[in-house]
Amino acid sequence: MVKVWIVVVGLTLVGVAEGVYERNCVPCHQALPSTLQQMFKRYLLVYSGEKNLKASIKHYLQYPDRSISVMSDLFIQRYGIKSKSWLSDAELDEAIEVYWDQFKVFGRLQ
Amino acid sequence: MVSLLFGLIGVLYYQSAQKLMLSDRRADLTKYAYIQTKRLKLLHHFFDEKRTYPRDPRFVSAIYDIELVPIFSLLEQPQIAFDKEIYIIGDKIHFIKTLDTYYLGAKYLILEVENSGAWLENFWRDVILYGLVAFVLFMLLGLYLAKLFVKPMRNSMVLLDRFIKDTTHELNTPLTAILANIEMMDQEIMAEKNRKKLTRITVAAKMVSVLYRDLTYLILEQEKESIEETIALKALIEERVEYFDILARSKQITIELKLAKVSLVMDRQKCIRVLDNLLSNAIKYNHQGGRIVIVLREGYLSIEDTGVGIAHKQIPLMFDRYMRFNQSEGGFGIGLSIVKKIIDEKGLDIHVTSKEGRGTKMVIVW
Numbered sequence: 001m002v003k004v005w006i007v008v009v010g011l012t013l014v015g016v017a018e019g020v021y022e023r024n025c026v027p028c029h030q031a032l033p034s035t036l037q038q039m040f041k042r043y044l045l046v047y048s049g050e051k052n053l054k055a056s057i058k059h060y061l062q063y064p065d066r067s068i069s070v071m072s073d074l075f076i077q078r079y080g081i082k083s084k085s086w087l088s089d090a091e092l093d094e095a096i097e098v099y100w101d102q103f104k105v106f107g108r109l110q
Numbered sequence: 111m112v113s114l115l116f117g118l119i120g121v122l123y124y125q126s127a128q129k130l131m132l133s134d135r136r137a138d139l140t141k142y143a144y145i146q147t148k149r150l151k152l153l154h155h156f157f158d159e160k161r162t163y164p165r166d167p168r169f170v171s172a173i174y175d176i177e178l179v180p181i182f183s184l185l186e187q188p189q190i191a192f193d194k195e196i197y198i199i200g201d202k203i204h205f206i207k208t209l210d211t212y213y214l215g216a217k218y219l220i221l222e223v224e225n226s227g228a229w230l231e232n233f234w235r236d237v238i239l240y241g242l243v244a245f246v247l248f249m250l251l252g253l254y255l256a257k258l259f260v261k262p263m264r265n266s267m268v269l270l271d272r273f274i275k276d277t278t279h280e281l282n283t284p285l286t287a288i289l290a291n292i293e294m295m296d297q298e299i300m301a302e303k304n305r306k307k308l309t310r311i312t313v314a315a316k317m318v319s320v321l322y323r324d325l326t327y328l329i330l331e332q333e334k335e336s337i338e339e340t341i342a343l344k345a346l347i348e349e350r351v352e353y354f355d356i357l358a359r360s361k362q363i364t365i366e367l368k369l370a371k372v373s374l375v376m377d378r379q380k381c382i383r384v385l386d387n388l389l390s391n392a393i394k395y396n397h398q399g400g401r402i403v404i405v406l407r408e409g410y411l412s413i414e415d416t417g418v419g420i421a422h423k424q425i426p427l428m429f430d431r432y433m434r435f436n437q438s439e440g441g442f443g444i445g446l447s448i449v450k451k452i453i454d455e456k457g458l459d460i461h462v463t464s465k466e467g468r469g470t471k472m473v474i475v476w
Contacts, residue, residue: 105157
């Protein structure tokens with residue numbers, strides 16, 4: 001019984017350590033053919049600038065709609081529009097921050 | 111005014127030359143920007159594998175996002191004027207292309223090329239060349255206009271000179287005859303009435319004589335070489351005062367002399383011309399019953415009268431030839447121009463102080 005509890009607590013701690021981005025974004029996107037980086041590049045093409053880009057992602061996650069999606073019609077036809085995010089404002093900001101840091105162009109060019 | 115006009119034309123021409131050069135460079139830079147945009151597009155699509163920013167030997171470039179934050183820059187002049195399309199900054203030219211599709215998140219692509227300065231050399235060459243031509247043309251035009259405007263004045267001066275020259279020769283003989291005969295007359299046996307008439311004739315004849323000598327000097331003697339000699343100024347002044355005494359007495363003018371024994375090396379005839387002109391002016395423009403004070407000391411001679419005086423602003427003009435401020439007395443207005451000419455020639459200085467209605471003081475220092 002004690003071993004079971006240790007396993008449960010251990011898994012919970014690992015989950016917390018993973019963070020809101022890894023827990024709430026990565027698993028779903030892994031199943032899609034377009035990677036998170038490809039989606040980030042699509043955002044870059046449309047929304048230049050850090051604040052602009054972050055604000056547009058957050059808006060889409062809160063109010064997903066076909067008309068404001070950066071994905072192609074073919075992709076939307078096949079996989080549809082995501083459901084509205086239930087994450088809080090702070091959690092969304094945190095997740096988007098991680099997403100930005102992971103794929104931003106700033107400081108990566110030589 | 112002309113300099114200002116030249117300056118304005120220069121500035122406008124500079125701006126025009128700069129615009130022309132930038133317009134020429136814009137065509138090349140637009141082409142480069144198109145090429146660089148294609149490279150950015152490729153880099154955007156292969157960003158997962160490739161991170162090297164595209165470079166070109168013809169230019170350096172930078173990309174900025176919509177918030178004007180640099181994404182990557184190779185520029186040597188980092189100050190960017192985002193409100194302009196093309197401009198010169200230091201020794202570089204910047205060209206800004208706004209991207210429609212934000213490859214790598216870039217909204218602005220900035221290209222930087224060398225500003226060779228060849229256009230500036232051409233500009234200076236043109237400015238100097240055309241400036242010189244324009245300057246010469248303006249000068250010639252100015253000279254022509256000046257001649258055109260001065261011509262009537264010159265003509266009248268030439269006419270006056272000719273008239274004086276012609277009449278001077280004719281004055282000598284009768285004038286000498288008048289003065290010689292006056293001196294020969296025995297005034298002792300003359301009736302008082304006739305003596306007064308004779309005095310008036312003498313005054314008039316002496317005035318004409320001074321005028322004659324001035325004219326003779328002006329036309330014939332001024333070109334002659336000076337015969338320098340040591341002049342006892344005190345004696346000469348006394349002699350000239352004696353000559354003008356009858357003239358002074360006719361206006362009840364008293365002449366006060368404060369003369370020290372001073373000598374001056376100078377041409378005697380020229381010295382007489384100076385003294386005669388200053389004295390005759392002091393008498394002519396004095397009031398009835400006025401006063402003249404002559405002071406002579408080493409290096410200093412002053413002749414001060416209590417006459418009509420002259421306005422302060424007219425003092426610098428009073429030595430000009432044919433310049434007359436008072437039409438009440440006769441003359442051509444040449445006396446003081448002769449005085450100034452002789453004074454300058456001798457290297458002396460003449461100072462004038464005058465008050466209208468109070469009198470004039472002429473001071474010669476050496």
